[in-house]
Amino acid sequence: xxxxxxxxxxxxxxxxxxxxxxxxxxxxxxxxxxxxxxxxxxxxxxxxxxxxxxxxxxxxxxxxxxxxxxxxxxxxxxxxxxxxxxxxxxxxxxxxxxxxxxxxxxxxxxxxxxxxxxxxxxxxxxxxxxxxxxxxxxxxxxxxxxxxxxxxxxxxxxxxxxxxxxxxxxxxxxxxxxxxxxxxxxxxxxxxxxxxxxxxxxxxxxxxxxxxxxxxxxxxxxxxxxxxxxxxxxxxxxxxxxxxxxxxxxxxxxxxxxxxxxxxxxxxxxxxxxxxxxxxxxxxxxxxxxxxxxxxxxxxxxxxxxxxxx
Amino acid sequence: xxxxxxxxxxxxxxxxxxxxxxxxxxxxxxxxxxxxxxxxxxxxxxxxxxxxxxxxxxxxxxxxxxxxxxxxxxxxxxxxxxxxxxxxxxxxxxxxxxxxxxxxxxxxxxxxxxxxxxxxxxxxxxxxxxxxxxxxxxxxxxxxxxxxxxxxxxxxxxxxxxxxxxxxxxxxxxxxxxxxxxxxxxxxxxxxxxxxxxxxxxxxxxxxxxxxxxxxxxxxxxxxxxxxxxxxxxxxxxxxxxxxxxxxxxxxxxxxxxxxxxxxxxxxxxxxxxxxxxxxxxxxxxxxxxxxxxxxxxxxxxxxxxxx
Numbered sequence: 001x002x003x004x005x006x007x008x009x010x011x012x013x014x015x016x017x018x019x020x021x022x023x024x025x026x027x028x029x030x031x032x033x034x035x036x037x038x039x040x041x042x043x044x045x046x047x048x049x050x051x052x053x054x055x056x057x058x059x060x061x062x063x064x065x066x067x068x069x070x071x072x073x074x075x076x077x078x079x080x081x082x083x084x085x086x087x088x089x090x091x092x093x094x095x096x097x098x099x100x101x102x103x104x105x106x107x108x109x110x111x112x113x114x115x116x117x118x119x120x121x122x123x124x125x126x127x128x129x130x131x132x133x134x135x136x137x138x139x140x141x142x143x144x145x146x147x148x149x150x151x152x153x154x155x156x157x158x159x160x161x162x163x164x165x166x167x168x169x170x171x172x173x174x175x176x177x178x179x180x181x182x183x184x185x186x187x188x189x190x191x192x193x194x195x196x197x198x199x200x201x202x203x204x205x206x207x208x209x210x211x212x213x214x215x216x217x218x219x220x221x222x223x224x225x226x227x228x229x230x231x232x233x234x235x236x237x238x239x240x241x242x243x244x245x246x247x248x249x250x251x252x253x254x255x256x257x258x259x260x261x262x263x264x265x266x267x268x269x270x271x272x273x274x275x276x277x278x279x280x281x282x283x284x285x286x287x288x289x290x291x292x293x294x295x296x297x298x299x300x301x302x303x304x305x306x307x308x309x310x
Numbered sequence: 311x312x313x314x315x316x317x318x319x320x321x322x323x324x325x326x327x328x329x330x331x332x333x334x335x336x337x338x339x340x341x342x343x344x345x346x347x348x349x350x351x352x353x354x355x356x357x358x359x360x361x362x363x364x365x366x367x368x369x370x371x372x373x374x375x376x377x378x379x380x381x382x383x384x385x386x387x388x389x390x391x392x393x394x395x396x397x398x399x400x401x402x403x404x405x406x407x408x409x410x411x412x413x414x415x416x417x418x419x420x421x422x423x424x425x426x427x428x429x430x431x432x433x434x435x436x437x438x439x440x441x442x443x444x445x446x447x448x449x450x451x452x453x454x455x456x457x458x459x460x461x462x463x464x465x466x467x468x469x470x471x472x473x474x475x476x477x478x479x480x481x482x483x484x485x486x487x488x489x490x491x492x493x494x495x496x497x498x499x500x501x502x503x504x505x506x507x508x509x510x511x512x513x514x515x516x517x518x519x520x521x522x523x524x525x526x527x528x529x530x531x532x533x534x535x536x537x538x539x540x541x542x543x544x545x546x547x548x549x550x551x552x553x554x555x556x557x558x559x560x561x562x563x564x565x566x567x568x569x570x571x572x573x574x575x576x577x578x579x580x581x582x583x584x585x586x587x588x589x590x591x592x593x594x595x596x597x598x599x600x601x602x603x604x605x606x607x608x609x610x611x612x613x614x615x616x617x618x
Contacts, residue, residue: 028512035415036433043436049454104346130604132540134571138578143360203336231444233543258446265547285450296442
């Protein structure tokens with residue numbers, strides 16, 4: 001400062017501002033970094049707790065116990081194939097519902113709907129997205145089961161994996177729709193114009209040009225939806241039947257990784273005291289975490305591919 | 311008829327070009343797409359209808375105030391959701407107080423203080439991946455940290471404080487991602503103007519970037535909050551109450567608690583003949599809270615979108 005006042009040449013020091021402002025800047029930067037680091041700490045904490053308790057669970061059983069025919073953790077039977085198969089069936093049903101319906105809705109909203117129609121329909125999809133999953137679980141028990149599955153498949157149990165899968169599918173539609181719509185809208189309009197210029201009809205343009213051009217984003221939406229369906233808990237907990245036997249088809253009652261965790265955690269108030277029962281859900285949690293994480297990473301790859309293209 | 315009459319030729323060419331009446335597959339495709347939307351709308355209507363009948367009856371015959379202000383009872387005709395409302399509102403306040411400042415600060419760090427080094431890249435990757443972790447896994451973390459773990463003496467174990475902390479962690483990545491998007495949308499020229507008159511990075515952020523990104527940040531936080539309030543899976547693991555218990559009043563941060571999604575989950579599994587009415591009423595009250603918060607978020611977003 002003094003140098004400038006004296007009328008001499010400016011130095012670097014004169015340009016770097018006064019000390020108190022620099023100190024403040026420093027403090028703020030440290031505080032912001034600390035806040036951002038919370039997420040890293042949370043991630044480490046998730047992986048640490050899952051690993052420690054899952055490994056301690058695996059150490060307390062024989063590994064062949066995991067091949068048991070049933071999952072009944074309170075009786076020390078840990079046939080992990082039952083919840084895995086249940087998750088597979090529920091996810092399959094959910095994706096068969098949410099995939100085509102979500103994609104169809106997205107194609108309509110992106111390629112056909114007028115701005116006015118879009119403005120009215122979009123909020124409806126958003127309302128569906130904000131309905132708590134436990135409410136969809138209630139809907140699955142009281143509507144989907146008696147009105148749909150019990151009519152179509154007579155003799156199937158009132159609560160089964162199909163009922164749960166349909167409910168989870170309903171929950172997953174908004175995610176599929178919004179990711180697919182973003183992917184379709186990212187397709188540059190000159191591709192569509194070139195197609196029209198060659199005399200192609202609207203349906204040809206959409207099916208042969210727009211959808212193939214958006215395919216990476218659509219695949220990402222599908223993978224994210226699968227990941228979401230695998231992680232959904234409450235619908236399956238309420239409507240899946242909570243049975244630990246191996247389901248042979250979606251029409252059997254069963255459980256999933258998530259619902260099995262919820263059933264162990266609910267129920268008695270003193271679950272931790274019953275041997276390694278409670279620890280078993282950390283093992284399930286680790287399996288669930290690994291599954292959804294790898295799917296999400298894969299989806300991220302596809303999303304980045306879209307960004308690079310256009 | 312002359313084979314080359316100009317009118318006929320014109321008509322034939324025109325109809326060929328327009329493909330009048332021949333675009334059956336196009337129409338079928340459009341019908342298919344519309345039916346997808348009809349299924350979505352139909353499902354939503356069926357869902358709302360399935361919780362309206364008995365629920366509205368219960369609410370109108372007992373009065374909303376009676377239902378909302380009464381504590382749990384083992385008798386469906388006497389039970390209320392007072393403790394659930396308290397639990398849900400308290401967790402909302404905790405989430406807003408914790409996740410909002412932490413999330414916005416993280417977003418500012420990622421967008422304004424971004425240096426292309428391993429630390430920022432790590433934080434960015436971690437937040438993206440946290441957003442996809444299932445809610446029930448956050449429940450496990452909440453259990454391990456706040457209920458049975460190192461913070462038990464602070465939270466009192468199965469308490470509304472544990473639930474609020476767990477849900478804060480759950481919505482943190484959502485708040486960060488939406489806030490970062492809002493901050494990214496602020497034009498670069500604004501920042502350059504700030505730096506041009508000699509402001510520091512924080513001064514630019516505080517006086518130029520944040521006020522301009524505020525709408526988007528607020529919307530993101532509100533939508534995250536609505537998501538947190540509807541979650542039941544983490545609360546099962548944190549140990550929300552479903553049976554009759556004393557306490558659970560305002561300000562009881564470390565005692566037994568419950569929340570609306572837990573009540574719905576539990577009552578849904580009770581005998582329908584007696585419990586259906588109050589279950590639906592509880593769902594209606596919850597939807598009112600969650601959809602109300604969401605509507606505020608969407609209205610705010612539209613208002614800020616229009617300004618731009």
